[in-house]
Amino acid sequence: MPHSPMPMGAMPPTELHPFERIIVLVSCVLSFLGASLLVFTHALWPELRTRPRQLLLYLSLADLLSAASYFYGVLQDFEASSWDCVLQGALSTFSNTSSFFWTMAIALYLYITIVRGTPTGMGLLCFFHVMSWGVPLGITVAAVALKKIGYDASNVSVGWCWINLEAEDRILWMLLAGKLWELLAYVILPVLYILIKKHISRARAALSEYRPLLARAPAFQPRTSIADKKLILIPLIFIFLRIWSTVRFILTLCNSYAVQNSVLVVLHGIGNTFQGGANCIMFVLCTRVIRTRLLSSLCCGYYRGLNQPSQSLEGGYQPAEPCKNKDVERTKAKLTST
Template sequence: MPPPAPPTELVPSERIVVLLSCVLSALGSGLLVATHALWPDLRSRARRLLLFLSLADLLSATSYFYGVLQDFEGPSWDCVLQGALSTFANTSSFFWTVAIALYLYLSIVRTVRGPGASRLFWAFHIVSWGVPLAITMAAVALKKIGYDASDVSVGWCWINLEAEDYVLWMLLTGKLWEMLAYVTLPLLYLLVRKHISRAHEALSEYRPTISETHQLQGHSSVADKKLVLIPLIFICLRVWSTVRFVLTLCGSPAVQMPVLVVLHGIGNTFQGGANCIMFALCTRAVRTRLLQACCCCCCRSQPPAPETQEGPPTASAPNKAGKSQGPRWAPDQPLST
């Protein structure tokens, strides 16, 4: 195995970009958690899984933010603590991302309902929290987490490159599950999309009018695009860390290329922000609630209109028919319905 390269130092511009990505990811994860807490009618089973994924991404973004801010230059106690938290949160995020895809597959294609879905949720909790926790505790106990010279990270700590079996622990604490997700996510979403397309084709045969058929195809196209984007975004974000991992194993100096470092930093830290865009900003029901909440906050923050010197406005004098000569529509009502 080639010796590790000298430490990769982050320039200020690279650090600012990665820190901004951490902040946006934390805000996005927090927004998803807030929508789940504020609107109970949106708490579907799939969004409950999204809640736990958002909690893992929030912890991941926070730990990465501290690591990039510190930009560790050697082993220390906070390096080990930050590395342990990011390892647990990042690995848990992989498991919850695959759990969402697996749940959609089982509920849509295999029509798992009722007690089976409840047992499935318990299995997701045991695997998605338990396995990362066990791996992280073993890595800390065996002193595998520590300073990595930023060759396989962007300022934060992960697996100590001085350990003899550091490649094995890199695989166990993230890379193995990451590469499995590259294969599992596209496969599951492809099966779900194929099943939905077949169902819509069968249903369209019973549609008597063309307009209803076009409406059905419109809804299915939106769902298909979303199903395609979910694994695509995951791979586009995570592939850069895998590239630097392979370059580190090969001993290539390209591992320290500034472009790769920045892409790696954004990809590992922006998962929460990408999930927020997909499942909040690009979901009509959630987006409508958010816009309504923003409008209410803006209306409450506006001061009342000042009164003129002539005093408060008086009611319009009635005409001969006994009706007011004021406006026929109320200011809070639309002009057209």
């Protein structure tokens, strides 16, 4: 007896209009270019390879694969569980889940180093690799082997393939293949970044007692201010990009025709594909030292900013004559690492 084409209810597949496909395809291209630029800057300037940016590199690699796989899926706009549908669904499942893990790994690393002040070594990095590559790979291999990945009628995607809606245990696999980690990230990321921001605020209050010493470091306050803004934006941008996917997931489970709303479809498509572009905007285009170097490379000009003393990744610079108080230096180093 043949399976019904849509076991989750009588709701028909979501039809993608040409303008929706074009918008999402452009988002994929911009995300791919943004993630490529992050990889390029990491490879080009070894002196900027801090541990947070090393973790950002791995996140960018996941976003690269994610953008490429989503681009193929949206371009094809699958109508059945063909072999390339399964392959594309597997690649996007792996890369998208890995992106969640690396995003949370960066937040956890900043929390450990800034708030806890615990020194990190290769052990923590190896743990991040095992979790962020190994767990998504295991989930993806299991999903492919059990034939859980396939055509999803674009009701939980935007043209690409993901978990086959004909699978009886589709909800379990949707959670394992992305939604569970997405929901956890909604909670974990804001909590960690709020704790980090509170710690920075307390450290700044403590540093205010050393105003005579900090008088020789006028750029210190702007640098910490920029760091604060970025710490706030990281979870907010993640949630804003991903929330539309969660909304359509819930609507699909409820068999609501609102899942086919064009605005929701476009927001879902952009949110799932633009992570690499958002990271590029924050950590390349909005980071003065890297932006200045890029402009210098593109224009072959001479920028006075490159001659400033050892600039930090947040756009400030280290004072020419550092403060003598060790507590002040230690707290400033933690703030700069964000």
